[in-house]
Amino acid sequence: xxxxxxxxxxxxxxxxxxxxxxxxxxxxxxxxxxxxxxxxxxxxxxxxxxxxxxxxxxxxxxxxxxxxxxxxxxxxxxxxxxxxxxxxxxxxxxxxxxxxxxxxxxxxxxxxxxxxxxxxxxxxxxxxxxxxxxxxxxxxxxxxxxxxxxxxxxxxxxxxxxxxxxxxxxxxxxxxxxxxxxxxxxxxxxxxxxxxxxxxxxxxxxxxxxxxxxxxxxxxxxxxxxxxxxxxxxxxxxxxxxxxxxxxxxxxxxxxxxxxxxxxxxxxxxxxxxxxxxxxxxxxxxxxxxxxxxxxxxxxxxxxxxxxxxxxxxxxxxxxxxxxxxxxxxxxxxxxxxxxxxxxxxxxxxxxxxxxxxxxxxxxxxxxxxxxxxxxxxxxxxxxxxxxxxxxxxxxxxxxxxxxxxxxxxxxxxxxxxxxxxxxxxxxxxxxxxxxxxxxxxxxxxxxxxxxxxxxxxxxxxxxxxxxxxxxxxxxxxxxxxxxxxxxxxxxxxxxxxxxxxxxxxxxxxxxxxxxxxxxxxxxxx
Amino acid sequence: xxxxxxxxxxxxxxxxxxxxxxxxxxxxxxxxxxxxxxxxxxxxxxxxxxxxxxxxxxxxxxxxxxxxxxxxxxxxxxxxxxxxxxxxxxxxxxxxxxxxxxxxxxxxxxxxxxxxxxxxxxxxxxxxxxxxxxxxxxxxxxxxxxxxxxxxxxxxxxxxxxxxxxxxxxxxxxxxxxxxxxxxxxxxxxxxxxxxxxxxxxxxxxxxxxxxxxxxxxxxxxxxxxxxxxxxxxxxxxxxxxxxxxxxxxxxxxxxxxxxxxxxxxxxxxxxxxxxxxxxxxxxxxxxxxxxxxxxxxxxxxxxxxxxxxxxxxxxxxxxxxxxxxxxxxxxxxxxxxxxxxxxxx
Ligand code: SF4
Ligand code: SF4
Ligand code: SF4
Ligand code: FES
Numbered sequence: 001x002x003x004x005x006x007x008x009x010x011x012x013x014x015x016x017x018x019x020x021x022x023x024x025x026x027x028x029x030x031x032x033x034x035x036x037x038x039x040x041x042x043x044x045x046x047x048x049x050x051x052x053x054x055x056x057x058x059x060x061x062x063x064x065x066x067x068x069x070x071x072x073x074x075x076x077x078x079x080x081x082x083x084x085x086x087x088x089x090x091x092x093x094x095x096x097x098x099x100x101x102x103x104x105x106x107x108x109x110x111x112x113x114x115x116x117x118x119x120x121x122x123x124x125x126x127x128x129x130x131x132x133x134x135x136x137x138x139x140x141x142x143x144x145x146x147x148x149x150x151x152x153x154x155x156x157x158x159x160x161x162x163x164x165x166x167x168x169x170x171x172x173x174x175x176x177x178x179x180x181x182x183x184x185x186x187x188x189x190x191x192x193x194x195x196x197x198x199x200x201x202x203x204x205x206x207x208x209x210x211x212x213x214x215x216x217x218x219x220x221x222x223x224x225x226x227x228x229x230x231x232x233x234x235x236x237x238x239x240x241x242x243x244x245x246x247x248x249x250x251x252x253x254x255x256x257x258x259x260x261x262x263x264x265x266x267x268x269x270x271x272x273x274x275x276x277x278x279x280x281x282x283x284x285x286x287x288x289x290x291x292x293x294x295x296x297x298x299x300x301x302x303x304x305x306x307x308x309x310x311x312x313x314x315x316x317x318x319x320x321x322x323x324x325x326x327x328x329x330x331x332x333x334x335x336x337x338x339x340x341x342x343x344x345x346x347x348x349x350x351x352x353x354x355x356x357x358x359x360x361x362x363x364x365x366x367x368x369x370x371x372x373x374x375x376x377x378x379x380x381x382x383x384x385x386x387x388x389x390x391x392x393x394x395x396x397x398x399x400x401x402x403x404x405x406x407x408x409x410x411x412x413x414x415x416x417x418x419x420x421x422x423x424x425x426x427x428x429x430x431x432x433x434x435x436x437x438x439x440x441x442x443x444x445x446x447x448x449x450x451x452x453x454x455x456x457x458x459x460x461x462x463x464x465x466x467x468x469x470x471x472x473x474x475x476x477x478x479x480x481x482x483x484x485x486x487x488x489x490x491x492x493x494x495x496x497x498x499x500x501x502x503x504x505x506x507x508x509x510x511x512x513x514x515x516x517x518x519x520x521x522x523x524x525x526x
Numbered sequence: 527x528x529x530x531x532x533x534x535x536x537x538x539x540x541x542x543x544x545x546x547x548x549x550x551x552x553x554x555x556x557x558x559x560x561x562x563x564x565x566x567x568x569x570x571x572x573x574x575x576x577x578x579x580x581x582x583x584x585x586x587x588x589x590x591x592x593x594x595x596x597x598x599x600x601x602x603x604x605x606x607x608x609x610x611x612x613x614x615x616x617x618x619x620x621x622x623x624x625x626x627x628x629x630x631x632x633x634x635x636x637x638x639x640x641x642x643x644x645x646x647x648x649x650x651x652x653x654x655x656x657x658x659x660x661x662x663x664x665x666x667x668x669x670x671x672x673x674x675x676x677x678x679x680x681x682x683x684x685x686x687x688x689x690x691x692x693x694x695x696x697x698x699x700x701x702x703x704x705x706x707x708x709x710x711x712x713x714x715x716x717x718x719x720x721x722x723x724x725x726x727x728x729x730x731x732x733x734x735x736x737x738x739x740x741x742x743x744x745x746x747x748x749x750x751x752x753x754x755x756x757x758x759x760x761x762x763x764x765x766x767x768x769x770x771x772x773x774x775x776x777x778x779x780x781x782x783x784x785x786x787x788x789x790x791x792x793x794x795x796x797x798x799x800x801x802x803x804x805x806x807x808x809x810x811x812x813x814x815x816x817x818x819x820x821x822x823x824x825x826x827x828x829x830x831x832x833x834x835x836x837x838x839x840x841x842x843x844x845x846x847x848x849x850x851x852x853x854x855x856x857x858x859x860x861x862x863x864x865x866x867x868x869x870x871x872x
Contacts, residue, residue, distance in 0.1 A: 004776075005753065005776050006776060022686075024751065025751055025752065025753050026715075026717065026751075026753075026782030026783075026784075027753045027755055027776075027777045027780055027781070027782060028753055029686075030684060030685050030686050030780060033686030034683075034684065034686065037683070037686075176752060176753075177752035178751060178752055178843075179751065179752060179843035179844060179869070180747070180748065180749050180750055180751060180752060180754065180843070180844065181752075181842075181843050181844065181845065181846065181847065181850070182752060182843035182868075182869075183752060184843075184846070184847040184850060185841055185842065185843045185845070185850045185868045186868075187847065188841075188847050188850035188851040188854065189850070189851065189854040189858075189866070190841040190842075190843075190850045190853065190854055190866055190867065190868040191866070191867060191868075192864050192865060192866060192867050193864065195854075195858070196851060196854070201858075201864050210858075210859075214855065214859045216859045216860075216862075217862070218858055218859065218862075219834065219835075219858070219862055219863060219864055221835075221864060222864055223835075223838070223863060223864030223865035223866055223867070224838060224865045224867070225867050226840065226867045226868075226869070229838040229840075229865060229867065232838065237832075237835075237836060238836055238837070238838050238865070239828045239832050239836040239837070240824065240825070240828050240836060240837040240838070241837075241838055241839070241840070242837075242838070242839040242840070242857075243839075243840045244839070244840065244841055244842045244845060244849075244853055245842030245843075245844040245845050246840050246842055246844075246868065246869055248840070248869070251869060252869075266824075266828065267824045267828065269821060272798065273791075273797060273798060274791075274794075274796055274797065274798060275796070275798060282802075282804065283803070283804050283820075283824075284801065284802070284803050284804070284812075284817050284820055284821060285798065285801065285802040285809065286801055286817060287797070287798035287799055287800060287801060287802075288798075290749075290791070290792050290797075291746070291747075291749035291846075292746070292749075292759055292766050292789075292792045293792075294846070296845075296846025296847065296848045296849065297846055297847045297848065298747045298749075298754060298846060298847065299754075299847060300747075300752055300753060300754025300776075301752035301753060301754065302754075302776070304754060304776070305847070306747045306754055306756065307745075307746065307747065308746050308747050308749075308846055309744050309745060309746045310744070311744035311746065311759040311761050311766060312761055312764050312765065312766060312792075313764055315792075315793065315797045315799060316797065316798070316799025316800060317799055317800050317801075317814070318797065318798060318799060319814075320849075321842075321845050321846070321849040321852075321853075322846065322848050322849045322852055325849065325852040325853055325856055326852060327814070327818060328818055328821060328856065329852070329855070329856050329860050331818040331819070331821070331822050332822055332825060332856075332860050332861075333860075334859065334860045341846065341848040344848035344851060344852060345847070345848060347851070348847065348848070348851050365774075366756075366774070366775060366776075367754075421715060421782070421783060421784075422716075422783060422784070424750050424751070424784055424788070428791075429749075429750075429788065429791040430784065430788050430791070432790065432791040432794045432796060433787070433788045433789075433790045433791060434662065434790070435661075435662030435663045435716070435732075435787060436662075436783075436787075436788055438662045439662065439710075439716065
């Protein structure tokens with residue numbers, strides 16, 4: 001997030017797109033509802049009529065995969081009606097002309113046609129966003145998990161810059177990060193081309209810095225992303241795979257492919273707190289301690305580095321992941337020892353400029369938001385104050401392009417996936433909580449009443465879903481929140497797993513798979 | 527502005543309630559229906575104080591200070607009025623402190639102790655017992671409900687769900703869902719924010735038994751979603767037995783169902799407890815030394831033959847920063863490849 005969670009309360013307008021906030025980020029969802037009470041306007045765009053839609057001034061039930069058309073349509077209205085922030089653009093942005101050039105083709109009528117919404121609603125949404133003094137945009141995977149995800153994210157930035165909403169309190173561009181420490185995993189260099197703090201492995205000065213600190217030779221060659229790693233196993237170039245705290249056998253697209261990979265790889269190490277669907281394939285399973293059994297830090301979606309504290313001893317012989325990794329490094333001949341995670345954080349802050357001022361002492365109460373370059377810096381509530389991090393903000397207009405797989409006569413429905421309130425990711429944790437299973441016991445597919453009637457499907461019927469990649473059985477849930485010709489399924493469940501059907505086609509830049517759009521067929525199970 | 531509380535003068539900001547002014551001055555006023563995050567409801571009347579020049583005592587939680595106000599918080603009349611309030615409540619309260627989960631953390635118990643109110647003297651019929659145990663995570667016991675309304679207001683004003691309300695008036699009032707359909711059939715999303723705010727044992731989590739004086743609390747960060755709510759893990763012995771939200775944090779005393787109630791995986795019997803090595807297709811328990819040696823053997827076999835870039839690792843958005851740092855360091859510095867990624871895209 002460019003901005004902070006608490007700033008939501010004072011915003012003038014919120015635009016929530018591709019995020020079922022009250023279920024997936026419930027406390028942020030609650031804040032949004034509080035903001036509406038406080039007088040903030042709300043625009044919601046989502047293929048499902050989610051809870052926030054009930055609070056919205058405008059709700060746009062757009063077709064999955066058409067975000068860019070909607071965003072462009074809104075910018076068209078804003079440009080036409082002079083609702084943009086000319087001074088801000090002159091002072092802080094560049095490439096405005098190209099934006100105007102592309103956007104002028106996206107009249108609200110054309111955008112409405114592509115998105116399957118009313119043009120008046122696009123105009124209304126654009127007017128609310130354009131007229132607000134402080135307007136924040138909030139999005140999640142509904143924007144990114146598309147083959148055009150990167151362009152959609154840029155279109156969101158375009159819209160925000162157009163109205164001067166970046167570098168302002170209670171505004172901004174706010175991707176809500178899904179998993180507790182996905183922000184931190186990225187910050188810490190859990191990416192193939194990035195050392196901690198997004199320092200690029202292909203830059204000689206970066207490599208030199210880390211070689212000096214770690215006293216080893218490092219490779220300047222960017223590594224492989226997950227899809228590339230899986231393909232590498234397939235073609236025999238990857239022999240050794242180490243998976244820590246991940247369960248791709250449920251969470252990743254095209255599970256049949258993942259399964260082949262896990263069966264095929266020469267040597268697989270899995271480190272987790274439970275025997276997961278993925279761990280079943282391992283040659284070695286290492287038992288890890290849970291978050292309640294260790295010290296450390298998580299970085300939340302607003303870049304706040306907060307403490308995790310040990311409450312109980314690790315169960316059985318399990319060990320905290322940091323200790324396992326350190327001991328394995330020692331076994332492999334790398335003689336560095338850390339007595340406590342605090343010592344690791346000292347090393348992190350010495351090498352990661354944005355974490356330069358993070359120490360356990362300083363974050364003890366309430367945490368600190370990075371960038372925090374030194375030990376006197378209070379942290380950063382919102383980014384790009386005064387100027388963009390890169391200098392001028394660059395408009396990067398994008399054209400709407402169809403999803404990789406569109407419905408056709410053989411696979412006539414758009415299949416989209418997501419999370420629900422009661423479960424977390426692949427249920428390795430929530431699946432072991434009794435009450436949760438009482439409320440949300442098994443997988444289901446949401447289908448609109450009109451489609452259900454046509455197919456003779458009743459609520460609770462077993463149905464068979466088929467895509468070009470696989471087939472599953474699940475239970476039909478007739479729901480008025482889902483649009484006609486669209487099916488929604490939560491991906492949490494291993495039994496009847498949605499990801500047997502999803503498409504692993506990826507965005508060319510971010511390498512994110514198109515989990516939000518696949519073409520499927522649905523029929524009653526025999 | 528200036529105000530005098532119990533004979534001492536204080537400098538107070540405008541737009542402050544008497545309650546807040548007293549708190550700033552270090553004077554404790556008992557409250558049952560007050561929560562600084564909510565609009566005042568002035569329903570319990572326990573926070574009464576005397577203001578000179580006003581005939582009746584006022585509720586300090588909802589009365590703003592005025593310049594030169596003179597407030598008495600400890601006069602005989604005030605103490606008597608508070609005792610009457612407590613007396614009235616416990617006259618209609620089952621005296622089950624011996625078996626009540628809330629004992630030791632109950633405001634009614636604490637204030638009765640403080641004010642020496644041992645039993646209710648307004649005898650008469652007790653309210654009809656009515657419980658709702660339909661929710662898998664928490665119960666409502668109307669007999670213990672003091673009708674402070676905090677749960678209803680939290681659910682409405684902060685959680686924004688408005689699943690519950692107070693039905694009927696006076697003697698028969700209860701907290702309930704529309705049409706008495708039961709919590710499990712209502713709009714309730716099981717966030718437990720009502721439970722966290724209930725000052726007595728009326729709303730209580732379904733939990734393992736523990737007493738508040740035999741546990742410890744450890745502040746930590748929720749391990750589910752990226753919001754990063756702050757919470758206290760309540761620990762008894764070597765088990766996490768409850769979770770409470772932190773108020774002085776970004777979550778402002780709220781949690782969702784996962785943070786509040788989905789903690790039982792921690793001590794679940796399925797937890798992996800030893801390293802496992804697969805031998806002939808079956809997992810066998812191993813020591814850490816054996817597991818590490820086995821991995822080392824494989825690394826030493828594969829690396830010379832296929833090179834460091836034949837290794838790849840998936841680090842974890844579930845693990846700490848320190849662990850993610852070490853994971854990529856293991857691959858980059860020890861093995862020698864940049865093939866490190868994680869599920870940021872899921
Ligand atoms: S659990 Fe949450 S939603 Fe349910 S009644 Fe309580 S506060 Fe409202
Ligand atoms: S259930 Fe608890 S919080 Fe709700 S009105 Fe009764 S006593 Fe107050
Ligand atoms: S309590 Fe709920 S909203 Fe808060 S961090 Fe945990 S999962 Fe997220
Ligand atoms: S706390 Fe003031 S009336 Fe209840």
